[in-house]
Structures are given as structure tokens and as C-alpha cells.
Amino acid sequence: MITRPRIGVLALQGDFAKHAEALAAAGASVNEVRVPSQLEALDGLIIPGGESTTLLKLMEGTTFIDDIRRFHGRGGAIYGTCAGLILLAKQVRNPMQRSLELLDAEVLRNGYGRQIESFEKQAPIKCLGNPPFRMIFIRAPTIETLGRGVEILATCNNRPVMVRSGRLLATTFHPELTPDIRIHKFFAVMCMECAAVDTGEVCGVR
């Protein structure tokens, strides 16, 4: 298995710099991705928080949408936070909009309401052990339905807030806004496992 995964952060708009800091602290080699060709040498990609409509506009007129799908198809791992999750989901409502259609989920934009409903809460994430995670929800989406192959890794207020399906990881909250890098470490390990599959080794992901 590789020892240091190469992870890109989609840097078109949003809090990509915070993700880059967290990834570096988690031991990954980090690259900003502003044009599709920068996906080539990567094991993993983070699609950060930001405005999903803006991210979509900036992807249109480029080959990003096809290239990110292809990146996933050839074994790349992807983690989406908030707007990133919205872009990964197969279906988006409030309003309906385009997406990468990779994660078998239906997502409601601004599911909790406007900024005044933004909140934070500590909640446990079983696969990360103790202590519970400080989850920060900002104009966050809600996951309304999930496909059968999608595993719920954490819930908060009885809603799924962290899910995984094979090489895809998604959270509706923003771990990059806290100093806790456990989720970024978890994703870095996912990337290494996927890279191992690429080179013929076996891994536990679908």
C-alpha cells in the first residue's frame, strides 16, 4: 500500500484552503485542482463546501463533470462536504439541479433552512471512536433518501450526516472548520486503500 496519498481539493470556489490545511495535517500530499488535467495524478479528491450553484457554473464549459466521473471510475476516492455532497448526489431538490450523479442519494439543499438555522452539535461517529465529533452545519443540506449500497457512518438529530458508498464519502457538516482531523485521516486511508486496489491489492471497499 502507498504510504502518502495524493489528494486534490477542488479549488474553484469555497473553503478549499481549510480542507487543504486539514489534509496536510493528516499527512496527505495536497494539490489544488483548478483545471481538469490536475485530476490525473491523484488518488483522492475533496469537493469542498461553498455554493453548489457557483461550483456547477464554473464546471460547465469545462470537462470537469465528465472528468470527475472518469476519475471515480478509474479508482479515485472522492469526499464531498456540504456543497460537495450536493454535487455528488444522484438527485438534488430545492431547487432541482444538475450534479455528478455518483452517490445514490437524494439531497435537499438548505434542508434545515437559512443561515439563522445553522447550528453545531457534538455527535458520535462510531468508526472514529471517542470523543464525539463537533459537527458544524452551515445552511446544510439534508439527506432525504439513500440507496441500498450506502452506509450511514453517523447521524445527528436522527438524520444521516455522514455516509459512505465504496470510494465515496460525504458529510453534510464541515469537519474542516474544526481542528479535529479524524475525518480527513479516515479519507486519507480510504484513498490509500483505493490506490491499493488499483495496483492489484485487495481492499474492503465495494
Add this chain to the structure above:
Amino acid sequence: MEQTGLVLKTGLAEMLRGGVIMDVTNATQAKIAEDAGAVSVMALERVPADIRAEGGIARMASPRKIREIMNAVSIPVMAKVRIGHFVEAQVLEALGVDYIDESEVLTPADEEHHIDKLRFKVPFVCGCRDLGEALRRIAEGAALIRTKGEAGSGNIVEAVRHLRCVIRDMKILHSLPEEELVHKSKEMGAPYELVKMVARDAKLPVPNFAAGGIATPADAALCMQLGAETCFVGSGIFKSGDPEKRAKAIVKAVTHFRDPEILLQVSEDLGEPMKGIDISKLDEKDLLQTRGW
């Protein structure tokens, strides 16, 4: 010393990074802005260039207009209140806007005090011309700072001055020995704790955006290269010949602010920019940036 909910307030500003926040005066313009890729819109009764031209008292926009804009788009909606007018802010919070701009573009309501922004759950953005002013606003609870520039002028010179000034002041603080910080704090008129924080980190504890006079994609990229994290564009879009095209061009310019090839592409065929004003020809009393204290 983190106030409750500060991370939620600055967090939204973090999500707006690398984007463009556009002034709009109705639902149609808001939709054009969203379709062009704006990360947020600022709901206004009149854009700054018209406020400047028409004169009179400029107040918070009517709630009906703001609601119309909130209903038209899915991106965050900001709105402006007069400096010190905490009741306008209470009204906007009740309305549910996502960010409040306590703005020098409107006629000030209080010539001594800004709003005590810590009392609000909704986050605030405030303008500044130098680091002392930025830190005073942060002490009052602003979760996002922008340069004042000279709104409605279509002239980037003041935003550049303010941006350079804030960044230079931060570098100076960072280089000073700790024993000089008390005097510096007195000189700047800024709280000691915040001065110490900036001296340690060489950056503001909240995001730092540019505003005031941005009219072209190159203006926006200039602010980004000077260290701004996002741009507010006021009159520059809807006072230009082809708002849709210019809006899209400025969005791209902010994403690719270091890529001259892309900046060249987006700068071509944009139609007429807004006319603009030579600031040195303006009377001191006609400057908007001197409002706020």
C-alpha cells in the same frame, strides 16, 4: 475568547471564499446574478452609483423587495442596514436574511456607535479602511470584514489603498516585539487582545473580502492577487452595458485570478463598463468611505 456561534457566522463567510457577491435591486437581477455564478447577492433598493447620483437619505431596502429576492434565488441573500441602526438589523434578522452589511453606503443613523453585533444570531459584514477599523468592527461582533473602497465610483483605487493598508498593518504587527503591542493597540484604537491575535497569526481572525469600485474582471483579480478572499461587486455589474456577460466574466476572473490567459479570455467583448468617477474630483463630503468610526 470565542463567542457563541462565531464559527457558524465566520463559517458561512468561509463558504463564500473565492466567489463574487453581487448587488441586485430586484428578483430578475438576482436570478441573473445566480445564473452567472454569484455565491451570494446583496439586496438593495438602489445600487451605490444611483444613491450617489440621486442623493437623499439611503435606508434599509423594503422588506417586501428583500423577500422577493430571497424567494427568487437559492444562494445566500445579504442586505444592508445603516451604521448604528440596530432596529433595521432586528427587522432583517426577523426577515431571515443570511448576512447583514452594516454599510457606509447608506446614510449613517449613529455618528458615534456601530451596532452591537454580538447580540445578533445573524452574521454581520462591515467595511474598513485600515486594520484598526477592521479590529474595532470585529470587537463589536463582525464575522466578515471587507474593504470600503469608494462604493459607486467604478474606481478601484480606494479598494486597493484599503486592502494594501490592512495587509501592510498586519505584517507590521507580526514583526513587532510583544512589548510594543500595547502602545500599538492604543495608536490603532483597537482592542489589545485582537491586536495580539493578529500579531501572532499575521491575519485577521475573520475572512477579509474586497469591495468598493470593482468594475472589471481585472479589477476583481487585482483585489484577489493583493490578498482579498472574495469580491463584492456593487454598481459594476448592473450599471454596465451587458450585465450578464460581465457577471460571468468576473466570477471566472475570481476563480482563476492568477491565470492571465483566462483573465484575457474573459476580458474580451464585455461591452461598456460603468462610467466611473475620478475620486480626486470628489468633495470630501461626498465620500462614502469616511462614514463609520
